[in-house]
Amino acid sequence: xxxxxxxxxxxxxxxxxxxxxxxxxxxxxxxxxxxxxxxxxxxxxxxxxxxxxxxxxxxxxxxxxxxxxxxxxxxxxxxxxxxxxxxxxxxxxxxxxxxxxxxxxxxxxxxxxxxxxxxxxxxxxxxxxxxxxxxxxxxxxxxxxxxxxxxxxxxxxxxxxxxxxxxxxxxxxxxxxxxxxxxxxxxxxxxxxxxxxxxxxxxxxxxxxxxxxxxxxxxxxxxxxxxxxxxxxxxxxxxxxxxxxxxxxxxxxxxxxxxxxxxxxxxxxxxxxxxxxxxxxxxxxxxxxxxxxxxxxxxxxxxxxxxxxxxxxxxxxxxxxxxxxxxxxxxxxxxxxxxxxxxxxxxxxxxxxxxxxxxxxxxxxxxxxxxxxxxxxxxxxxxxxxxxxxxxxxxxxxxxxxxxxxxxxxxxxxxxxxxxxxxxxxxxxxxxxxxxxxxxxxxxxxxxxxxxxxxxxxxxxxxxxxxxxxxxxxxxxxxxxxxxxxxxxxxxxxxxxxxxxxxxxxxxxxx
RNA sequence: GAUUCCGUAGCUCAGCCGGUAGAGCAUUACACUUUUAAUGUAAGGGUCCUGGGUUCGAAUCCCAGCGGGAUCACCA
Numbered sequence: 001x002x003x004x005x006x007x008x009x010x011x012x013x014x015x016x017x018x019x020x021x022x023x024x025x026x027x028x029x030x031x032x033x034x035x036x037x038x039x040x041x042x043x044x045x046x047x048x049x050x051x052x053x054x055x056x057x058x059x060x061x062x063x064x065x066x067x068x069x070x071x072x073x074x075x076x077x078x079x080x081x082x083x084x085x086x087x088x089x090x091x092x093x094x095x096x097x098x099x100x101x102x103x104x105x106x107x108x109x110x111x112x113x114x115x116x117x118x119x120x121x122x123x124x125x126x127x128x129x130x131x132x133x134x135x136x137x138x139x140x141x142x143x144x145x146x147x148x149x150x151x152x153x154x155x156x157x158x159x160x161x162x163x164x165x166x167x168x169x170x171x172x173x174x175x176x177x178x179x180x181x182x183x184x185x186x187x188x189x190x191x192x193x194x195x196x197x198x199x200x201x202x203x204x205x206x207x208x209x210x211x212x213x214x215x216x217x218x219x220x221x222x223x224x225x226x227x228x229x230x231x232x233x234x235x236x237x238x239x240x241x242x243x244x245x246x247x248x249x250x251x252x253x254x255x256x257x258x259x260x261x262x263x264x265x266x267x268x269x270x271x272x273x274x275x276x277x278x279x280x281x282x283x284x285x286x287x288x289x290x291x292x293x294x295x296x297x298x299x300x301x302x303x304x305x306x307x308x309x310x311x312x313x314x315x316x317x318x319x320x321x322x323x324x325x326x327x328x329x330x331x332x333x334x335x336x337x338x339x340x341x342x343x344x345x346x347x348x349x350x351x352x353x354x355x356x357x358x359x360x361x362x363x364x365x366x367x368x369x370x371x372x373x374x375x376x377x378x379x380x381x382x383x384x385x386x387x388x389x390x391x392x393x394x395x396x397x398x399x400x401x402x403x404x405x406x407x408x409x410x411x412x413x414x415x416x417x418x419x420x421x422x423x424x425x426x427x428x429x430x431x432x433x434x435x436x437x438x439x440x441x442x443x444x445x446x447x448x449x450x451x452x453x454x455x456x457x458x459x460x461x462x463x464x465x466x467x468x469x470x471x472x473x474x475x476x477x478x479x480x481x482x483x484x485x486x487x488x489x490x491x492x493x494x495x496x497x498x499x500x501x502x503x504x505x506x507x508x509x510x511x
Numbered sequence: 512g513a514u515u516c517c518g519u520a521g522c523u524c525a526g527c528c529g530g531u532a533g534a535g536c537a538u539u540a541c542a543c544u545u546u547u548a549a550u551g552u553a554a555g556g557g558u559c560c561u562g563g564g565u566u567c568g569a570a571u572c573c574c575a576g577c578g579g580g581a582u583c584a585c586c587a
Contacts, residue, residue, distance in 0.1 A: 006556080006557095007520090007521090007556045009521085063547085065550095067545080067546060067550095068544065070543090070546085072545075083546090083547075085545070085546085087544060089544080109538090124545050125546070127545095145521085146522040146523085147521090147536065147537055148523095148536095149536070151548050157548060158523040159522090161522095161523080162580095164579045167579095218587085261587085266586070268582095268586095269580095270586090270587075271587070419587095420587070478587085499578090499579090
């Protein structure tokens with residue numbers, strides 16, 4: 001395999017060999033114990049100077065400012081960046097100056113990972129720095145790292161902005177773009193905060209099958225695969241709802257799962273084929289309880305993350321202070337279109353869609369038409385967190401019928417910044433009603449709706465043993481993270497978003 | 512899947528009414544022992560995404576492909 005190397009790559013390989021010739025292992029096996037981090041030093045040095053006299057840190061060289069017999073460099077570790085000062089006569093106290101003149105100045109590059117020993121001091125320009133007394137190469141980098149420079153006002157120069165580069169080589173993106181790192185740390189903090197709240201509420205974190213023989217719990221095109229030993233088709237789950245409810249039947253009174261779900265559909269800035277949903281179910285509760293619980297949950301997540309309930313999102317400020325506004329779907333449509341669709345039949349709804357200029361298909365039923373009106377004319381208006389409640393029964397085959405309103409179900413969606421963040425129900429636990437709803441889905445399928453649900457007979461069997469009244473919710477973790485980190489693309493909150501495979505040089509030569 | 516824009520040095524980009532490739536940073540060499548987008552002087556570095564076509568001549572024009580972005584459709 002012939003690999004085309006750039007000038008800089010060839011040079012770095014030569015340096016690698018020269019280091020070996022000098023008896024220096026560019027990839028030493030032994031540990032390098034550290035006793036400080038960049039963030040720790042910058043945070044605590046000023047008030048605890050006595051304890052920063054014998055410091056060992058390790059990290060990647062991010063820049064070098066060479067002053068002749070002394071150098072300033074910037075080292076980056078997991079916590080941030082620290083300036084280090086390397087003076088020739090300090091790292092080479094004797095006659096032999098080769099460690100500085102040859103190794104440090106000629107053979108080390110930006111991107112190399114090094115270990116340092118020294119003492120912390122403040123430069124005359126006021127920057128807390130490490131005065132290096134010993135240095136050791138820990139890993140030689142063979143590819144040049146793109147350099148992003150930032151001036152005093154924080155303006156970035158030559159920031160790597162090509163999304164293809166950033167997503168395919170996320171490891172590089174993470175090294176050179178600190179705000180990318182921050183986004184992913186926040187993502188984990190969001191999940192940790194949710195986990196703590198749910199654990200404190202007595203819910204049990206569980207795992208349920210990713211490989212399912214019936215892809216239930218939602219309507220979407222699944223990925224299909226094949227199990228050799230059983231010689232059966234299996235689907236990657238599109239949801240875990242039906243399995244979590246089986247656990248409620250089994251006697252757990254509160255369960256949750258952060259689930260990777262998979263849907264074989266289009267990709268864009270809000271859709272990735274695999275994505276993460278938090279679902280949780282609590283027995284003996286209803287959707288009103290779930291609204292109260294989930295608004296407090298989100299308020300806490302945001303407060304844990306930012307110390308306030310307000311989040312900046314594009315040019316909007318969103319306040320997650322509970323309680324959130326609650327609007328029924330019919331009220332929302334009335335408010336934003338002027339039409340009262342509450343008593344309308346299918347023909348009436350088609351008429352309304354026509355007047356509003358909404359495109360509809362022949363196979364759309366009553367529920368789908370209402371959903372279409374809401375999606376086109378209402379959804380985008382709800383910037384501040386708002387619960388939209390009481391959906392038409394046709395669109396919600398797993399939801400209990402409304403306690404008072406005919407034709408509706410006890411369902412809500414949480415809208416934030418004009419988009420759906422969560423979807424919740426008073427769960428349908430009447431097994432005979434559930435069977436009828438599944439059969440209605442079959443009829444929709446026959447009518448041409450390719451999104452209708454599959455019938456899961458084992459799930460029906462489970463319900464026949466009796467499921468307590470239960471409230472359940474699904475929260476899109478990727479979208480929640482986008483919202484709380486001010487990112488407009490799902491690719492920005494997934495470490496490795498789905499991409500078309502690269503044509504590699506070895507694959508090319510095989511052809 | 513449809514429409515549209517983009518693909519030039521390690522990175523960010525210029526060049527495009529066709530005449531054989533440029534800048535800044537990065538790299539290399541020299542100078543400089545508290546600099547910080549360090550500085551000064553000099554140098555090297557390119558399958559101009561791939562393949563065809565038009566032409567005396569293509570980074571530039573045309574066609575096809577590959578990859579990416581945006582919008583739309585499907586969906587969370």
